[in-house]
Amino acid sequence: MIRYLSRRLAASGVILLGITLVTFSLTFLIPADPVRMIAGRSATPQAVESIRHQLGLDRPLPVQYVSYLVNLAQGDLGRSYVQKAEITTLIQSRLPATLLLMAGAIFFELLIGLPAGILAAARRGRSADRGIMVLSFMGVSTPQFVVGLLLLYVFANLLGWFPLSGYGTLGHLVLPALTLGIAGGGWYSRMMRSSMIEVLRQDYIRTARAKGVGERGVLLVHGLRNAILPVIAMIGLDIGIFMSGAVVVEAVYGWPGIGQLAWQAIQRVDIPIIMGVTLVAAVAIVIGNLLADLLAPLIDPRIRLR
Amino acid sequence: MKRPFLPAAVLAAALGISAAPALVPAAEQPKQGGSMVVTYKDDISTLDPAIGYDWQNWSMIKSLFDGLMDYKPGTTELIPDLAESYTVSDDGLIYTFKLRQGVKFHNGRGMTSADVLYSLNRAVDPTTQSPGQGFFAAIKGFDEMAGGSAKSLSGVTAPNAETVVIELSRPDATFLQVMAINFAFVVPKEDVDKYGADFGRNPVGTGAYKMTEWLLGQRVVFERNKDYFREGSPYLDQITFEVGQEPTVALLRLQRGEVDVLGDPIPSAQFLEVVNDPANKDLIVKGDLLHTGYLTMNVNTPPFDKKEVRQAVNMAINKDRVLRIVNNRGVAANQPLPPAMPGFDKSYTGYAYDPAKAKEMVAAAGYPDGVKTELFVMNTDPNPRIAQAIQQDLAAIGINADVKSLAQSVVIAAGGDGTAPMIWSGGMAWIADYPDPSNFYGPILGCGGAVPGGWNWSKYCNEELEARAQQADAMASPDMADKRVDLWRQIFVDIMADAPWAPVFNEVRYAMHSKRLAGDDIFYADPIHIPVHYEFVYDKDAQ
Numbered sequence: 001m002i003r004y005l006s007r008r009l010a011a012s013g014v015i016l017l018g019i020t021l022v023t024f025s026l027t028f029l030i031p032a033d034p035v036r037m038i039a040g041r042s043a044t045p046q047a048v049e050s051i052r053h054q055l056g057l058d059r060p061l062p063v064q065y066v067s068y069l070v071n072l073a074q075g076d077l078g079r080s081y082v083q084k085a086e087i088t089t090l091i092q093s094r095l096p097a098t099l100l101l102m103a104g105a106i107f108f109e110l111l112i113g114l115p116a117g118i119l120a121a122a123r124r125g126r127s128a129d130r131g132i133m134v135l136s137f138m139g140v141s142t143p144q145f146v147v148g149l150l151l152l153y154v155f156a157n158l159l160g161w162f163p164l165s166g167y168g169t170l171g172h173l174v175l176p177a178l179t180l181g182i183a184g185g186g187w188y189s190r191m192m193r194s195s196m197i198e199v200l201r202q203d204y205i206r207t208a209r210a211k212g213v214g215e216r217g218v219l220l221v222h223g224l225r226n227a228i229l230p231v232i233a234m235i236g237l238d239i240g241i242f243m244s245g246a247v248v249v250e251a252v253y254g255w256p257g258i259g260q261l262a263w264q265a266i267q268r269v270d271i272p273i274i275m276g277v278t279l280v281a282a283v284a285i286v287i288g289n290l291l292a293d294l295l296a297p298l299i300d301p302r303i304r305l306r
Numbered sequence: 307m308k309r310p311f312l313p314a315a316v317l318a319a320a321l322g323i324s325a326a327p328a329l330v331p332a333a334e335q336p337k338q339g340g341s342m343v344v345t346y347k348d349d350i351s352t353l354d355p356a357i358g359y360d361w362q363n364w365s366m367i368k369s370l371f372d373g374l375m376d377y378k379p380g381t382t383e384l385i386p387d388l389a390e391s392y393t394v395s396d397d398g399l400i401y402t403f404k405l406r407q408g409v410k411f412h413n414g415r416g417m418t419s420a421d422v423l424y425s426l427n428r429a430v431d432p433t434t435q436s437p438g439q440g441f442f443a444a445i446k447g448f449d450e451m452a453g454g455s456a457k458s459l460s461g462v463t464a465p466n467a468e469t470v471v472i473e474l475s476r477p478d479a480t481f482l483q484v485m486a487i488n489f490a491f492v493v494p495k496e497d498v499d500k501y502g503a504d505f506g507r508n509p510v511g512t513g514a515y516k517m518t519e520w521l522l523g524q525r526v527v528f529e530r531n532k533d534y535f536r537e538g539s540p541y542l543d544q545i546t547f548e549v550g551q552e553p554t555v556a557l558l559r560l561q562r563g564e565v566d567v568l569g570d571p572i573p574s575a576q577f578l579e580v581v582n583d584p585a586n587k588d589l590i591v592k593g594d595l596l597h598t599g600y601l602t603m604n605v606n607t608p609p610f611d612k613k614e615v616r617q618a619v620n621m622a623i624n625k626d627r628v629l630r631i632v633n634n635r636g637v638a639a640n641q642p643l644p645p646a647m648p649g650f651d652k653s654y655t656g657y658a659y660d661p662a663k664a665k666e667m668v669a670a671a672g673y674p675d676g677v678k679t680e681l682f683v684m685n686t687d688p689n690p691r692i693a694q695a696i697q698q699d700l701a702a703i704g705i706n707a708d709v710k711s712l713a714q715s716v717v718i719a720a721g722g723d724g725t726a727p728m729i730w731s732g733g734m735a736w737i738a739d740y741p742d743p744s745n746f747y748g749p750i751l752g753c754g755g756a757v758p759g760g761w762n763w764s765k766y767c768n769e770e771l772e773a774r775a776q777q778a779d780a781m782a783s784p785d786m787a788d789k790r791v792d793l794w795r796q797i798f799v800d801i802m803a804d805a806p807w808a809p810v811f812n813e814v815r816y817a818m819h820s821k822r823l824a825g826d827d828i829f830y831a832d833p834i835h836i837p838v839h840y841e842f843v844y845d846k847d848a849q
Contacts, residue, residue, distance in 0.1 A: 032715030040437025041761045050432040093522035254551045256523035269715040
């Protein structure tokens, strides 16, 4: 276990180093010159060069990369070109909303996806199965801004059950989390269904049934525990994805998450923010995957981490 | 002014309302109190007056800070502000400002001439990285300080605590305008030192409002400055700016009374429905804009190196069709200056729409079989649709343009480097930093902007006009103001003879506010303060 963990951590370190190379490349791959954007449209060439020098962007690329890594190691993600604020402050300010939305979204994904997937597997080939699969297909393929605006219009504007947009109370969370949950729930139900069907073919299920375990017990006790592994892995991935923000849903609901920050930074070519958010998301994906792998043996004792 | 994200909109000159009212008569003076909520799609970037340079923070900064000069509310007329009065030497080189007494910063300290000195030096100091640095180029000692060989501007001095003397190295008719722009606003040194680079999120000024809360990504709250030097102003006790609000949703919230002012333009999809609804008649205010949407043609790139081709483009564009794309939120333009700008030539008729003749001109210019080129455009609606309309118009006269729909910064970079044969300016268009015709020339049509990285995307440089422009801007004395505007008027008409641009339309702004908000219409379409003049609107509930 410890050996496994240290090996995984070392591998994660290499992955993250690779990611820093990618995020760093952003600074010179983007065709716009950030210095000119800071300097403004009436700047003299002299002023442009002065700012370039102050930002250290006139140094050779390898030197810039090393200094970027050194700062990173000290937890310094730099300052925004546009807002001039520390990137760590900006990202920190968005973390609570992002984590809350992530939790809400995963809650709805599981609430919708697991029962639907189990039911579809139990009723395989029958009309309930087909109905659920059609719905899940719709959930996955309907654009989030359509679902988001629809829910907003009906439940917030017409019925007035929830606030129209913003952040602060649980009421604000329901609609954006549900919007994400509907799309994710579709994925989860499909994954749950195929995994469950696979498990239900196993000998131990036949044994359980032969022992006289009821259908409910077969599904929820013997089936679910074995079938849920891929779902756990998917939650791990989800954590990483949500950490990079749910851009569309955050825009529709005015949710102050990381996605909004990233989207605005992309529009303003605020490269340090884009680099910071990318890095945070990458770290989250790595951690999410690691957590999913560590959880697996707790659920299925047959799995050993080596 | 740099206006990063919105499709064309913004700096309004309120000629929609013909005569600007004086300040509200004393008898009808609204009571102070109440509050309002303003929504924006984008986060507020910074409230540091030396840094902020977009349409959104521009007016917020104006209500937090003051400069030596300001504009009479609702107009483009200059008045002294932190200065009580000023004098100009006969040669136009020395400006002496007498400061208003008893002005206090939000931190309680009295403002003095030392603060004015500090603030001007700070804006020019290269380490501030102010995008407005260039505006101060006429001040004596600018080159030394901008170049790093001096620590302060030798031309700015304070003989005593109430007086500031500014010496210029050349007469500059726009100098008082520069003293009214945000970059010249007065900041207290102790707070700038305290917050450093974070001063933009902890602004301290002398203005009508002070900032009391900034929740990153969520809201910014302004409260009335009870020590504000203008008695009885501002009216509202509190303004809450909610950011990250999708305009479509913000409009729903406004209709439900949760929001008072839409900071962003009314969304296109809802525009006709909202504007045509009789219930909204008193809530929508219309104002002409100090803005021109134009097509630039690179005069160094074939086929636009031929004047006849550029003129033909001017004759080929169906401007009415373009206006329909923007829900008729604009008027057709025939010259660079917008109608609201001094120097606009009412009698100039421009190039009439005549595709048949335009086609002949393109053929006669050496392209009988047509010619291929590229049209760059920023990729946010409605700009690609406008570019497509222009593309069709040009195809009809034998100019076949590929539309390159790209991110704003990429289009700006291509324009600056001179690699874009044509650019539709929407979303990046020039809007005035201050209401003076010279501001529509230097960087975008003059030789100074026709350098790599410059904003003169046509790369048009006419030495003869350049000399006349310099002559006009040297006319600093007030009694030459009319003659100066005449000079500028002729410069822009002469530019159109060379046709480096095809001006297409001037935008009209439609502002919308809630029922409970009142105040003269002009303050919702103020030429300087967008989306509203925060100091002059008031809350009916508080009356």
